Amino acid sequence: MTLIQIVAAAALSAQPQPSVVMHSHAAQWVEVQGNSLFRFEAMAKNTLDIPLSGIDIGVVYANDESALEVLEPSELYSDVSAIKIGASTVALRLTIFQTIPAKSSVRVRWEIPSSQALLESSIKPRAFVSHLLGYRFASSPLSIMDELLKSDLAADEWSIMESLGRVSLGRSLFEARENWQPTTTALERMTVLFEPTIPLAPEQALVFKWVVRIIALGVMGGEQALEVLTELESRSDLSNLDEGFQVLRLARLTNTVYESPLAFSFPTPTANIRDLLQYAMELCTQEFKEEPEDMPAAVGGANLGLLEKSDPKPSMKGVGFGLLIGFCLGVIGILLWNSRRKVGKQEHEH
Numbered sequence: 001m002t003l004i005q006i007v008a009a010a011a012l013s014a015q016p017q018p019s020v021v022m023h024s025h026a027a028q029w030v031e032v033q034g035n036s037l038f039r040f041e042a043m044a045k046n047t048l049d050i051p052l053s054g055i056d057i058g059v060v061y062a063n064d065e066s067a068l069e070v071l072e073p074s075e076l077y078s079d080v081s082a083i084k085i086g087a088s089t090v091a092l093r094l095t096i097f098q099t100i101p102a103k104s105s106v107r108v109r110w111e112i113p114s115s116q117a118l119l120e121s122s123i124k125p126r127a128f129v130s131h132l133l134g135y136r137f138a139s140s141p142l143s144i145m146d147e148l149l150k151s152d153l154a155a156d157e158w159s160i161m162e163s164l165g166r167v168s169l170g171r172s173l174f175e176a177r178e179n180w181q182p183t184t185t186a187l188e189r190m191t192v193l194f195e196p197t198i199p200l201a202p203e204q205a206l207v208f209k210w211v212v213r214i215i216a217l218g219v220m221g222g223e224q225a226l227e228v229l230t231e232l233e234s235r236s237d238l239s240n241l242d243e244g245f246q247v248l249r250l251a252r253l254t255n256t257v258y259e260s261p262l263a264f265s266f267p268t269p270t271a272n273i274r275d276l277l278q279y280a281m282e283l284c285t286q287e288f289k290e291e292p293e294d295m296p297a298a299v300g301g302a303n304l305g306l307l308e309k310s311d312p313k314p315s316m317k318g319v320g321f322g323l324l325i326g327f328c329l330g331v332i333g334i335l336l337w338n339s340r341r342k343v344g345k346q347e348h349e350h
Contacts, residue, residue, distance in 0.1 A: 019148065019156055020055065020100075020135045021045040027059050027128040029114070036114040040094065042130065045105040048144060054097040054136040055108065056158075058258075061125035062089045073131045078256040083118070090123050095169075099138065133258050134158035136171070140179045142186055142216075149208050158261040160212065164219045166265035167257060173219065174288035182220040190216060191228055198237040207244030208262060211276065215265055218280030226284040233277050241273045 024042040031037075040059055046052050058077045062068050067088040076084060076091040084091040096108045134155045141148065141163055148156040161167050165176030180186070190213050199206075214232070217225040232238065249270070251263035270276050 017047075017151075018132065018153060019046075019048050019151065020052070020132060021047070022055065022057065022130065022132050024059075024128075024130040027061055027125050027130070029125065036119065037111045038092070038114065038118070038125075040092075040110045040130075042108055043105055044096075044098075044100055044108050046100045046102060046135075049102050050141060050144065051102050051138040052100040052135050053138040054095055055100070056093070056095050056133040056135065056162075057110070058091065058093050058131040058133050059128060060089050060091045060130075061123070061128035063123055063126050065127040068127060068129050071129070073258075075256065077131075077133060077258055083115070085117060085121055085123070088123065090118070090121065090125075093133065095136075097136075100135075134162055134167075134261075137163045137179070140181075140186070142180070142189060145212065146209060149212065150205065154259050154261065158258060161261040161265050164212075164216055164265070166215065166219075167261060172288065172290075173283075173286075174290050176219050177221055177288055180216060180220045182222040182225050184224075186220070187224055187228065194228075194232060198235075198240040200240055202240055202244060204244050204247065207241050207248065210241055210273070211245065211248065211262060211265075214273075214276055214280045215283075218283030221284050221286070226281060229277055229281050229284060233274065233281075238273050238277075245273050245276070 022042050022044050024040070026039065026041045028039055029036055030039050040057070042057070044055055058073060060068060060071060060073070060076060071089065076086075076089075077093045082093045092112075094110045094112075096110045098106060098108050100106045100108075132155050137159065141160060145160055148160055158167065162170035163176060163179060165171050165173035193209055193213060198210075214229070217229055248260075248263050251260040252268075255263060257264045266276055266279055270279055
């Protein structure tokens with residue numbers, strides 16, 4: 001093996017490896033009992049030590065492969081609608097609810113009936129590409145949460161936030177609280193990170209861990225979780241996390257929820273880590289409804305939204321002026337972070 005080959009192999013091994021891998025086999029229109037259905041089939045491999053209850057996938061098809069080469073996947077799946085018909089591509093965002101045991105592979109299938117717009121479209125699935133957007137845990141991922149955050153893969157981060165009820169098309173906060181029960185063991189494992197003094201310039205990875213834990217304590221709810229959050233509020237070293245928190249907030253300006261899920265997991269006006277604590281304490285005291293009136297329809301359900309054509313990227317007017325404060329300070333950090341966080345392209349067969 002030459003020196004170049006050794007260096008290349010070392011670089012490849014240093015790349016974060018996906019926790020869930022999807023090998024796509026088919027994306028096609030089929031006739032079933034006289035009805036046209038779009039069918040997607042794949043093999044999903046779960047390398048984690050805990051079972052999954054489903055996976056979230058993006059599929060883009062076109063008349064030829066050249067139309068797929070210039071895509072920015074994250075923008076295709078950022079709309080509320082689950083189907084997006086563009087000038088040369090059709091993008092579908094799907095959730096496949098299927099149990100995938102720990103350390104195992106399962107063949108998955110997803111089907112939807114055709115709509116008039118899809119039938120009339122000149123774009124057919126002669127070439128396609130799929131992307132793993134995230135996956136869903138059957139139980140709390142607390143035991144592997146830090147390992148997933150360390151991977152720096154957007155799908156891993158999305159899956160943690162989905163388990164906490166923090167993504168718009170994921171589980172409800174009611175379901176999240178049912179999974180994240182505030183047991184003594186869970187609270188001890190959550191709060192051990194809070195014991196050391198926060199460094200003056202903490203690494204971004206440490207900021208992430210603090211943010212996720214604060215949100216998780218709010219979702220857990222209960223007197224014990226509220227007591228922990230209240231004690232954190234009195235710490236003088238909390239402000240050491242604020243610079244890293246600004247980098248996280250500013251990711252809303254350049255990323256989508258599928259690239260930086262954590263950046264979209266708290267309200268826009270949350271300006272610093274103390275604001276996040278206040279928000280988590282409010283969550284702690286709330287009682288979540290099992291089926292809130294404003295809960296969005298499940299992706300893959302019967303009432304899929306449909307865009308007849310590609311829409312421009314959503315306006316940033318709603319992000320608020322507050323996100324612009326400190327932009328120059330955070331822009332270098334964001335560029336470095338974004339260069340590593342992309343929606344994962346999956347292997348597929350025609």
